[in-house]
Amino acid sequence: MSRPRNRWLLPVSLLLALLLALLxxxxxxxxxxxxxxxxxxxxxxIEAPETAGLGFAFCIGIVADLMFGSLLGEQALRLTIMAFILQRFRARMRFFPLSQQALVIGALLLNDRIIGTVVHRVLGEPVLPWEYWWAPLLGMLLWPPLFVLMDALRQGRRG
Structure with a gap:
């Protein structure tokens, strides 16, 4: 359970993620x-299902679509699908070591790319070049340090 003094972490982490995407x-x-x-x-x-669910993922996706000027609802759809899969397997995933969690996250990010490609093909929009398919691998590698950092901040641990 998060402490009241760490309530700032959720909005700040989302804002930081949005800014990193715009960088x-x-x-x-x-x-x-x-x-x-x-x-x-x-x-x-995974860590705060009482706060972050499907509606949360959808709303964040709509905000991202508006910020990035992308197809309205595309990121909302992608994030909602990811959140649904995570909610379904959350109980199991929490007990996975970080290396296995990273593999699951990598698979989810790859699934995200596939969904984005299908949406763009169906609508006749241009799809991303093949080089962009390396990003899920990098996301998978970033998961363990990101998880450890966010967990330490959320639980108020130091060092």
Whole structure:
């Protein structure tokens, strides 16, 4: 259970994820940009299910769609699907070691790319080049340190 003094962590982590997604990167690094928002939403769905659920994921996705100027509802759909899968397997996933959790997150981020590609193909929109398929791997590698950092902040641990 989170302490009242750490209530700032959820909104700040979401704001930081949105800002990291908007941060300009060189063209060479752009395909490697992890889906920060999905990583942060995944953390909250796993660790604070009473606060972060499907409605939470949908609303954050709509905000992201509006901020990024993307197809309205696309990120909301992608984040809601991810949150649904995480909610379904949350009880099991919490007992996985971080390395196995990272594999699950990697699979979810890959699934996210597939859903985005299907949505774009159905609507006749351009799809991302193949280089962008490396980002889920980077997100998978970032999951353990992100999880440990967020958990330490949420529980108020130091060092």
């Amino acid at each position: 300009p990167l060189p063209a060479v690094l752009q395909p490697l940009r992890p889906y920060w928002l999905a990583l942060v939403v995944a953390y909250w769905v």
